[in-house]
Amino acid sequence: MSDSEWITELIKDTEHATMSDKQRKILEAAIDTFSEKGYSGSSTSEIAKKAGVAEGTIFRHYKTKKELLLAIVTPTVAKFVAPFFIKSFAKEVFENEYERYEDFLRVVAKNRLEFVRKQFPVLKIFIQEIAFHDELREPFQKLFADHVYEKFKRIIEHFQEKGEIISLPPQTIMRMTASSIIGYILPRFLLFSDMDWDDEKEIDQIVEFVMYGLSGRK
Incomplete structure (x- = not known):
């Protein structure tokens, strides 16, 4: 299952039904980055760049990098x-x-x-x-x-x-x-x-x- 297919499955949950396109891109970028470099070796700025959003956008959805990991x-x-x-x-x-x-x-x-x-x-x-x-x-x-x-x-x-x-x-x-x-x-x-x-x-x-x-x- 590809990252985008996994995200599609994820947002079928009622809890994530209102996920925005930006939030979806953040999760896709985080999956790719965490998978490649590990949690400790990844930065939110790198994830933001890969997602094509401002770093502040990540923190509007997820208060910390760990919250993003848990998401x-x-x-x-x-x-x-x-x-x-x-x-x-x-x-x-x-x-x-x-x-x-x-x-x-x-x-x-x-x-x-x-x-x-x-x-x-x-x-x-x-x-x-x-x-x-x-x-x-x-x-x-x-x-x-x-x-x-x-x-x-x-x-x-x-x-x-x-x-x-x-x-x-x-x-x-x-x-x-x-x-x-x-x-x-x-x-x-x-x-x-x-x-x-x-x-x-x-x-x-x-x-x-x-x-x-x-x-x-x-």
Whole structure:
């Protein structure tokens, strides 16, 4: 999804229905600038220049640079990340039945990869800033706890009961699973986006790597 498409989705919300053309341009410019340089490396004067407005115009809409950041990222969590976990992720991943844990793992990896591919410009800002702003981190933590953790835990316990994966605490297995997938996705889009990636092959290797550890094979 491009920046302009994301802004179009954003202003469909009633809260943003009266967004002016200038405000839209400010958000588009801020997304582009924050994504490229990070929050701390960006200035409101640079954003204003890119948006084609006076710097004072930004402060008429957003009192501080941080308020501008939250205006971008908070709706992303509410409008895109939240539905992904609650609807898309839950329906496409957790409501299915799997014969093997590796089948589940492969679906999760493909689902997450496609999500990041579509939302990357704004998610990049979220990834860069989540460690520094409680306002971004806390809603995400609550979202995971409310809508993902228990479903993920039940799947892990199911395959532990079948003897397919070793008896580690479910949260440990979640962390191992997530870190392996994220360890591919972040370099894939953040560090080496120009490389010629074979996503299918990479996902197969992730699944093989994780399952080798979780199966207890020696």
